[in-house]
Amino acid sequence: MVSTSLTWPEAWRHGTFRRRLLLVLGLLLGLAAALPRFFAWVQARPGYRLPDPLLAALPAHDVSGPTFLVIYLGIAGGVALLLPRPLRLLRALTAYLLLHGFRCLTLALLPLEPPAGLVLLRDPLVDQLFYAAPAPITKDLFFSGHTATLLLLALAVPAGWPRRALLVATLAIAVLVLVQHAHYTYDVLAAPLFTGLSFWLASQLTASVARESAARDRE
Structure with missing residues (x-):
């Protein structure tokens, strides 16, 4: 296994790393710019309402506060651990870009109506920046992006208690979005598959960057 412990000065010396990082950041910025119109289109389409026995048996409650407390603490902790580790950060950003690509594809291919009993999940940050639409976005369903994001961070950070903490946070978010009836059970169960x-x-995609960086450092 190639080491992922290079420092920023060591990694930045390699053109391949710089080009990959700038490319991924540019694509993420382009994706962020395109998301408002995409989600407005998703929201405007008619969709299908799926039967969900678990949600039918689970009373709905507004848990937006705890949900986004866990999400943003998890993101902050994960990013803080990844920032000093450039190769891990590049891998995580690349995976995040792919994850959103998969999510846009599944949302485009599977139009859904929100689950019965939905309690609107209000994100104080994303609602303002990305989901610019006349009405709240409730049809961004398959698969659960909140669950997938925290699981991705758990995979990306070094092994140990931070990874275990992020896995617990992922499980908590999976439960909370179901309590909110903000997602179908299928959305939550599919998230780990697309994240993995x-x-x-x-x-x-990033293994060659790590190998090249290690080889040049040995020269």
Whole structure:
């Protein structure tokens, strides 16, 4: 296994790392710019309402506060651990880009109506920046982006208690979005599959950067 412990000065010396990082950041910025119109289109389409026995048996409650407290603490902790580790950060950003690509694809292919009993999940940050639409966005369903994001961070950070903490946070978010009836059970169950695929693909795409950086450092 190639080491991912290079420092920023060491990693930045390598042109491949710089080009990959700038490319991924540019694509993420482009994606962020395109998301408002995409989600407005998703919201305007008619969709299907799926039967969900678990949600039918689970009373709905507004848990937006705890949900976003866990999400933003998890993101802050994960990013703080990744920032000093450039190769891990590049892999995580690449996986995040792929994850959102998969999510846009699944949202485009599977139009859904919100689950019965939905309590609107209000994100104080994302609602203002990305989901610019005349009405609240409730149809961004398959798959759960909140669950997937925290799981991705858990995979990306070094092993140990931070990873275990992020895994617990991922489980908590999976439960909370179901309590809110903000997602179908299927959305939550699918999130780990797409997260694992995105992280694996990102690992393949960034492995050459790590190998090249290690080889040049040995010269």
